[in-house]
Amino acid sequence: MPDRTSGPPAEPPLGLQLAAAAREVGRAFDAALGAAGGSLSTWLVLLALTTGRAASQRELAAAVGIQGATLTHHLAGMEEAGLVARRREPTNRRVQLVELTEAGRAAFRRLRDVAVEHDRRLRVGLDPDDEAATRRVLEQLRANVAG
Amino acid sequence: MPDRTSGPPAEPPLGLQLAAAAREVGRAFDAALGAAGGSLSTWLVLLALTTGRAASQRELAAAVGIQGATLTHHLAGMEEAGLVARRREPTNRRVQLVELTEAGRAAFRRLRDVAVEHDRRLRVGLDPDDEAATRRVLEQLRANVAG
DNA sequence: CGGCAAACGTTAGAAGTCTAATCGTTAGAG
DNA sequence: CTCTAACGATTAGACTTCTAACGTTTGCCG
Numbered sequence: 001m002p003d004r005t006s007g008p009p010a011e012p013p014l015g016l017q018l019a020a021a022a023r024e025v026g027r028a029f030d031a032a033l034g035a036a037g038g039s040l041s042t043w044l045v046l047l048a049l050t051t052g053r054a055a056s057q058r059e060l061a062a063a064v065g066i067q068g069a070t071l072t073h074h075l076a077g078m079e080e081a082g083l084v085a086r087r088r089e090p091t092n093r094r095v096q097l098v099e100l101t102e103a104g105r106a107a108f109r110r111l112r113d114v115a116v117e118h119d120r121r122l123r124v125g126l127d128p129d130d131e132a133a134t135r136r137v138l139e140q141l142r143a144n145v146a147g
Numbered sequence: 148m149p150d151r152t153s154g155p156p157a158e159p160p161l162g163l164q165l166a167a168a169a170r171e172v173g174r175a176f177d178a179a180l181g182a183a184g185g186s187l188s189t190w191l192v193l194l195a196l197t198t199g200r201a202a203s204q205r206e207l208a209a210a211v212g213i214q215g216a217t218l219t220h221h222l223a224g225m226e227e228a229g230l231v232a233r234r235r236e237p238t239n240r241r242v243q244l245v246e247l248t249e250a251g252r253a254a255f256r257r258l259r260d261v262a263v264e265h266d267r268r269l270r271v272g273l274d275p276d277d278e279a280a281t282r283r284v285l286e287q288l289r290a291n292v293a294g
Numbered sequence: 295c296g297g298c299a300a301a302c303g304t305t306a307g308a309a310g311t312c313t314a315a316t317c318g319t320t321a322g323a324g
Numbered sequence: 325c326t327c328t329a330a331c332g333a334t335t336a337g338a339c340t341t342c343t344a345a346c347g348t349t350t351g352c353c354g
Contacts, residue, residue: 138281145269216333
């Protein structure tokens, strides 16, 4: 007598499958961005700035989903590369405002093409209902581990 | 006249949602394992060894999904901690065989409880059909970026 | 007003991962 | 047989991320 539901031969845990898929997809995306002279972190920063989701570093870190210290590191490199400029907010000199330079806007357009192509490639053969179900599940998983 | 399908207000790209969910779930799991004196990498190594999916380091790295150099690093720590023992395969002295010690087996049992609980927590409120769809999608995504 | 606590950002240091270069061992071509 | 190429593992160095400690600036309470 089987001890559990005696269903299929024990599929891999959902968390493992999630981690493996995310790792491979992320790696492929980063490689594609790298071929266009970018990286995942620079893309996310450029995207958040372009869409106006963030002006200060604190907001930017939240939008990108990384810690402030990590963002400081990346911004140093991006500023060095001339993609962004930083200046203090006059009315509150603790805050560092981040702005795109012209080179930053150009880099955004280049990487956006890569991102669109990546997204297209990702969806090949995907059933729309399955995708919707997946989005629901991913949000549920986040909620289940939150707090 | 809307330029695209003019559907819902542009949901976040699937890749981003996937990465965010995987990061948060993985972080929560690692924290839980940490509270039991382990970590994600040690858990994966112990699991692969216990289930007999790997004996040499090369197989072990493949089973865990990391590079050989990274595994070397972790095994050094685990051997130091007395969880595993390494010895050369006699018939092919290039190969390093990895075996669990008694302490390693005890650690496995401890972390297994954490993993089971994590998996249970993860599935709360999940529709079985949605979960099946998600597994299909995750495999499709891996296939779409492979090669 | 003066000083203390909070907010924002930076720096320092640790952990995990990767790639490239190297070492020892083995297999195979000539 | 020998020697060269391949293989498994390790080492070295880089990158990304984190947390903790710190410096500067601001807000507010007394």
